[in-house]
Amino acid sequence: MKRFCLRLLPLLAAPPLAACASSGDYPSLAIRDAERITGTPEPVAPEAAPEPAPPVLSSPLADDIGQLVDSARSAHSAFAGKQARARQVVAAGAGAPAGSEAWAAANMALSELESSRSDTMIALAGLDKLYADTRLVNYNEETGDTQAIAASRDQVQSWVDEENAALTALHERLGD
Numbered sequence: 258m259k260r261f262c263l264r265l266l267p268l269l270a271a272p273p274l275a276a277c278a279s280s281g282d283y284p285s286l287a288i289r290d291a292e293r294i295t296g297t298p299e300p301v302a303p304e305a306a307p308e309p310a311p312p313v314l315s316s317p318l319a320d321d322i323g324q325l326v327d328s329a330r331s332a333h334s335a336f337a338g339k340q341a342r343a344r345q346v347v348a349a350g351a352g353a354p355a356g357s358e359a360w361a362a363a364n365m366a367l368s369e370l371e372s373s374r375s376d377t378m379i380a381l382a383g384l385d386k387l388y389a390d391t392r393l394v395n396y397n398e399e400t401g402d403t404q405a406i407a408a409s410r411d412q413v414q415s416w417v418d419e420e421n422a423a424l425t426a427l428h429e430r431l432g433d
Contacts, residue, residue, distance in 0.1 A: 318387070318402055322409050325383045329413040332376035336420050343370050347427045363431050367424065374420040381417055384410040 343366035350363030388406040395403065 318391070319405075321387060322384070322406060325380045325387070326409050326413065328383075329377050329380035329416060332373055332380065333416040333420070336370060336373035336377065336423075339366070339369050339373055340423055343367060343427060347431050351430050351432065360431075367427055367431070370420075370424055370427070374417065374424065377413065377417050377420060381410065381413045384413060 343363075346366040347363045350357075350359040350361075353359040353363075384406060388403060388410060391402045391406060
């Protein structure tokens with residue numbers, strides 16, 4: 258019986274508590290005069306952005322960037338020089354059984370091309386390192402140095418992308 262009474266106690270207490278909550282005057286939630294916005298907002302004329310100054314590179318950094326880009330350019334030229342021969346050898350080895358002499362020659366030509374691509378990628382990695390180091394020194398802010406490195410890096414990356422596309426096409430032609 259005690260358990261029954263204890264369970265009934267919250268139900269008996271609820272109606273008086275509900276009655277307390279519903280009595281009394283509450284303030285209106287309507288917008289008051291002081292809360293109304295008056296006037297017409299006028300847009301502020303934007304200021305013209307100043308023309309960015311051309312990046313001024315420190316001499317050692319400019320030399321490092323130049324060396325890495327020159328290295329990538331020569332590696333890309335070497336890749337282009339080997340690419341024509343590799344196309345011929347891969348065309349001859351296409352459809353040849355794995356392990357045959359034509360297949361092995363085609364794979365050797367592809368290996369030479371991949372080696373040339375890796376030389377370009379080494380220069381790209383050097384530019385990436387320069388960019389990261391420069392951003393760390395400048396507290397992660399974009400500066401003229403980092404912009405110049407990024408522009409050089411984008412050029413080298415485009416060469417790497419061209420080389421990757423050429424290698425992928427040759428591998429597909431060979432059936433790898």
